[in-house]
Amino acid sequence: MEISKKDHDLSVFDAPQRIHWKQYLIGGKMHTWSGEMEQVYSPMGQVSTDGSIVKTHLGESPLLGAEVGLEALAAAKKAYNNGRGHWPTASTSGRVAAMEHFLKLMIVKREEVSTMLMWEIAKNKSAAYKEFDRTVDYIRDTIEEYKELQRRGSSIASKDGVLSQIRRGPLGVVLCLGPYNYPLNETFCLLIPALMMGNTVVFKPAKYGVLLLTPLIEAFQEAFPPGVINILFGRGRTLAGPIMQSGDVDILALIGGSSSSNALVSQHPKPNRLRQVLGLEAKNPAIVFPDADLDLSVKQIVKGALSYNGQRCTALKITFVHKSVAETFITKLADAVDALILDHPATDSELTPLPERGKVAAMEAYVDDAVANGAKVVNQYAGRVNDTSFFPAVLYPVSKNMRLYHEEQFGPVVPVVVYDDLEEVMEAIAESDCGQQCSLFSTQEETVASAVDNMVNQVCRVNINVACQRGPDYLPFTGRRDSAAGTLSVHDALRSFSIRTVVATDSSQRKLVGLVVSGGKSNFMTTDYLL
Numbered sequence: 001m002e003i004s005k006k007d008h009d010l011s012v013f014d015a016p017q018r019i020h021w022k023q024y025l026i027g028g029k030m031h032t033w034s035g036e037m038e039q040v041y042s043p044m045g046q047v048s049t050d051g052s053i054v055k056t057h058l059g060e061s062p063l064l065g066a067e068v069g070l071e072a073l074a075a076a077k078k079a080y081n082n083g084r085g086h087w088p089t090a091s092t093s094g095r096v097a098a099m100e101h102f103l104k105l106m107i108v109k110r111e112e113v114s115t116m117l118m119w120e121i122a123k124n125k126s127a128a129y130k131e132f133d134r135t136v137d138y139i140r141d142t143i144e145e146y147k148e149l150q151r152r153g154s155s156i157a158s159k160d161g162v163l164s165q166i167r168r169g170p171l172g173v174v175l176c177l178g179p180y181n182y183p184l185n186e187t188f189c190l191l192i193p194a195l196m197m198g199n200t201v202v203f204k205p206a207k208y209g210v211l212l213l214t215p216l217i218e219a220f221q222e223a224f225p226p227g228v229i230n231i232l233f234g235r236g237r238t239l240a241g242p243i244m245q246s247g248d249v250d251i252l253a254l255i256g257g258s259s260s261s262n263a264l265v266s267q268h269p270k271p272n273r274l275r276q277v278l279g280l281e282a283k284n285p286a287i288v289f290p291d292a293d294l295d296l297s298v299k300q301i302v303k304g305a306l307s308y309n310g311q312r313c314t315a316l317k318i319t320f321v322h323k324s325v326a327e328t329f330i331t332k333l334a335d336a337v338d339a340l341i342l343d344h345p346a347t348d349s350e351l352t353p354l355p356e357r358g359k360v361a362a363m364e365a366y367v368d369d370a371v372a373n374g375a376k377v378v379n380q381y382a383g384r385v386n387d388t389s390f391f392p393a394v395l396y397p398v399s400k401n402m403r404l405y406h407e408e409q410f411g412p413v414v415p416v417v418v419y420d421d422l423e424e425v426m427e428a429i430a431e432s433d434c435g436q437q438c439s440l441f442s443t444q445e446e447t448v449a450s451a452v453d454n455m456v457n458q459v460c461r462v463n464i465n466v467a468c469q470r471g472p473d474y475l476p477f478t479g480r481r482d483s484a485a486g487t488l489s490v491h492d493a494l495r496s497f498s499i500r501t502v503v504a505t506d507s508s509q510r511k512l513v514g515l516v517v518s519g520g521k522s523n524f525m526t527t528d529y530l531l
């Protein structure tokens with residue numbers, strides 16, 4: 001496809017100091033890697049001494065071998081010690097103290113982490129700081145929710161002649177693999193509840209967004225007992241495969257695609273033992289009804305489809321618009337998209353470069369396929385800006401024979417489908433492999449009522465006249481079909497990473513139970529109420 005016609009001299013800023021990171025954390029010790037390294041480049045260029053724009057080298061990180069991955073697994077297994085380790089049996093106050101200590105150490109790294117978020121994955125300035133702050137809030141809320149969970153378990157019930165105490169216990173060793181688009185927030189939304197519930201973890205960051213985590217490695221080392229969290233760097237296929245083949249992973253916590261999660265699960269010798277906590281692909285639709293407020297719809301669809309250049313699992317990835325309003329809608333949408341600014345993330349522009357290698361070509365391929373099959377690019381400025389930047393393309397009318405109708409583009413391409421009968425839309429949504437969220441645009445209560453009822457069993461969150469999103473984090477975040485396994489929210493994540501466990505006896509044992517509790521020697525059989 002063509003080069004974007006918008007004037008795009010991206011601003012140029014001084015890059016942060018390079019990070020030559022050679023460490024990895026196993027069994028509470030920081031080890032130094034002397035093997036192959038991954039060179040990390042920013043998607044944004046820089047001015048060189050002769051005035052030309054050159055690639056920005058941000059630093060390097062280890063490409064650890066499979067044997068190191070297995071050492072990390074052994075350390076996590078040892079720390080778990082079949083559920084009898086120090087961490088899985090620690091008291092509530094002990095775990096809370098460790099998490100609070102971590103939080104204290106993390107907060108002072110705000111500037112370093114947020115700056116690297118901007119340079120490594122081109123998240124604009126305010127979104128980078130927001131990702132950090134939101135993660136800090138998530139950890140605080142998780143601590144409070146965990147205390148509440150333990151308070152609820154701090155009582156002994158007596159019913160039908162049975163004395164019982166119920167708490168939630170850990171499951172074992174977690175393999176945690178985060179995504180590149182929210183390398184801090186989404187990763188920590190898995191890691192933190194996994195740790196809080198007493199599991200031990202092997203964690204490997206995604207392919208992009210690696211260096212930004214390095215300022216936090218020492219905080220993990222200092223705050224948690226040896227082996228509770230082990231941090232690896234390198235390629236997923238080198239490290240994660242052998243770890244899964246060992247059969248020693250109890251929870252796979254992954255944000256990514258179902259092809260990766262299926263490949264990993266299939267390598268586990270006993271998949272029945274493996275709990276899966278997964279956030280996977282989505283193709284969230286927007287439906288614009290004939291009675292929609294078109295200005296509001298356009299505003300929300302632009303935000304939903306193009307925040308962080310559409311690289312969000314919750315992004316609106318296809319829009320269905322009723323034919324009676326389609327022409328007006330598409331003109332407004334094309335103008336609104338063309339009004340966006342693509343620039344260096346430090347300028348806080350709405351659009352920024354794309355961190356994934358080959359992403360611009362992938363976006364061009366989607367556009368070319370749609371155009372070859374009858375769609376038009378309806379906005380003026382769509383197209384390649386340079387090797388890492390692509391100005392969004394609005395495609396219309398998109399139909400079933402195009403890749404964009406079915407595939408998750410995960411980038412700045414906005415496909416719009418025209419419909420006549422709502423049944424066509426319902427059929428498309430039911431046939432989709434995804435089932436995360438949708439956005440409905442209508443001003444009329446009859447339309448909204450019937451559309452909500454049609455959609456609630458297709459997806460897991462129906463948004464009315466607003467874009468799809470994950471937050472606020474107290475809401476359940478999950479999906480049907482290929483979009484997720486398990487549910488995440490501050491509350492639900494603690495459940496996803498634990499299992500209910502009961503201690504029971506009959507009422508003849510009342511005295512013994514009382515003595516165990518009052519003796520204060522058990523961390524499970526205690527009625528201490530943590531304030």
Ligand code: G3H
Nearest residue numbers: 312313314468469470471
């Ligand atoms: O990539 C998926 C994220 O969970 C989306 O979160 O809706 O807050 O951008 P968000």
